Amino acid sequence: MTSDEEREAALERILDIMYSYNKFKENLDDLKKQQQNLVNRALDQATQAKRNSVLTKITNLF
């Protein structure tokens, strides 16, 4: 028979596993957000470059 102590220890570990995965998931979501911010930043830079290019071209023409 499984003793209460063994069962308790197992349950404790199971809950710890769940907790550990939950934290992992939270961190992963956080990283995804950071990643998206990086991409957005790069896209902003590209847009800015395009804008600068147009301005420079116009300046050169006149």
Next chain:
Amino acid sequence: MANDESKPITGGNEGQEQTPPAAEKFSIRNLFDKLGEKDLMKKLTAKIFAKEQAPTPDLNTSEGIEAALTTWEKIARHFSGDALEKMSIRLHGEYPKQAVAEMAKEAAAMADKDAEAAAKHTAQAGETLKKATARIDAATPDISKEQGLLTAKVQLSREELLAKLKGLELFANPVIAEAGEATLQDAAGDEAKVETAPAKKKRTTKEKKNKKAAAPVIDGAPAPDTAAVFTPDAQPKPKIETTTSADDAAKEAMRLKALESHKLYRKLDKEIDSVWDIIVSGNPTAALESIANLRTKIKDQEDLLSVATNTKKRTPNLLLVSKLEMYMEDIAQMEDGMDRLLKKTAKPGEWILFGDKQYSLDKDGKMFVKEYEADSATAVLVDETSLAHFKQINAQYLAKKGAAQEAATPGAAPAQGETGSAKEGTPDAGDRRQAERLTERLERTMQKVADMTTRAENLIASGITVNDSLDKRIMLDEIRGALEILNSYPDLQKTNGVAFAMIPGIKNLEERLVASIAEDRNKKEEKERKDNNVREVMQVLDSKIISLRNQLTKITDETALTKLEDQYADFVRKLNAELKHRGMTTNDGIQHELKEMEAAFDRKAGEFTTAKKVESPDVAPATPPETPKASESVEVASSLAAEAPIEPDTASATSTAKEPPATPDRRRIRAKDLRKREQGTEDDDDDGKPRRGGNSKRSRRGEDARVQRAAARKPADLSKTTFTI
């Protein structure tokens, strides 16, 4: 064989296990209720809240209990109801350790899946970054400093992204896998104990207390047993037992060696991960060196590794046997991957850029490495391609790792260890379990194929984008993997007709995906060719426009203006012809440049018109100003005329007498015509006939005469269209 066939090791034996009724599905709430261990819940809740550094709710109140249960539900929400229910059954039955092992496995599988999805997300983000870089490059062709600066910024973002990716991949496994490993470690410890101790000896309560007391102490408080889950290096301390005989001492030594062996496996797991990490970081030299070191280390410690896998009288620990094989497969795969990568991503003599290094191969495949040079114009960024390649290798690695874990029947060996039973299983028990595993694997593959088919169809229909193309390659890899699995089943036609019937469909899908990828590649090349065409045309257009503008600023009479206009019209005709010849259509950039040029002509003509009004105030204008803008022009031109009176010009006066001056109206009409012509909606301008819809106003002003003159001129070479006033 110590397999106890009288006790189920999978969830299929309802005869002996209490399966909850359908209406009473598992919930974290009834888990605590069933166990009747409110004290336990309080203890665990306090522990979790302490970890979160949040105040523990008062569990003596219903609100506090509700808050605690809500927290637990939140924590458990990622796990499927089936997995939790199965765990609950195990926990209530005689297999709590198996329940732990299964939950650890479930968590590890979910984490791997999440990491894979995150890596895909990262690859897509990389593609977006690449597009952004391309946009910057295209936007700033002649501003080297700005381009360099912005490209460097994007490059920096990319580096950050790769660093995050590394974090994602490595983070996924150690934390969760550690949980499984810690459990297995315990089981292995028990197993070794069974090996050396009397068969039916059970640990006494006192021994268990001793074990708890030996656990690491953090901040003065006894650490929970689960500390091993969060502390990679934490090991259950070997229990020191007083031995009275030489046999006992030998057994104890054997047990310690077994523990040492298990510890070595855990270390190797981490080292393998870190070598993958080095490969992903894009440093081939360090990666190759690490792979060689790993191989040497495994070879040198072969004896110690074999201790854990070769236990006497018992079934070898399948998980560890598979692991050892997997290590060697990993190493071979790493070496093969590096070899393929270096040959695939670089052409001989070409420098490629990955991470902070530049690499090149000579024709024999010998590699050269140097630090990244910021001003290097020849290095080619290969991040996404290489990344995708790495990801494929890594995905295969992860898949194999998962398969090996499955093949080891989680809980099978630990079950023997934890029961301590010396009962032998039936001779064919292992075979039966193996057959069950293969059947489950086949069913999963079939399900995967069904899912993939829909996704693949959507991908094939999606057309070409860089992301789609990457997805298709990944999908192709998955499809081939599934095909390989199905083909590995002998007599599949007899054993599973449905699965067998799937094979032709999968092959067809594979062929279509290959064709679709090839088609995408062709389309991409075609697009690049068109882009090059546009770039060339725009360069010619830019230089011509600049030249025309310079000439326009020097013009002082209307005759010269008319000539310049003719030259411009001639240029536009040639431009249209060139575009047609190249099979191109006009883009926004071309249209914008032409409109700007036409506006400049309009302004110049406006100056002459208003200047004339100032010089001959008595002469009524042929056409009254139509718009407020024209009135403004009059004011500006008047002030200019007052500052610098225009000298009479005989030639222009003659010219003006023959054909009316260009007015803003006329320029606008001409600009409109040119745009129409550019868009291919205009009649042939050189036929001398009125255009569609007619325009008597323009005819009165001598437009036809100008067109005829322009048509009579021999077209000059596009690149030599110079004009002298």
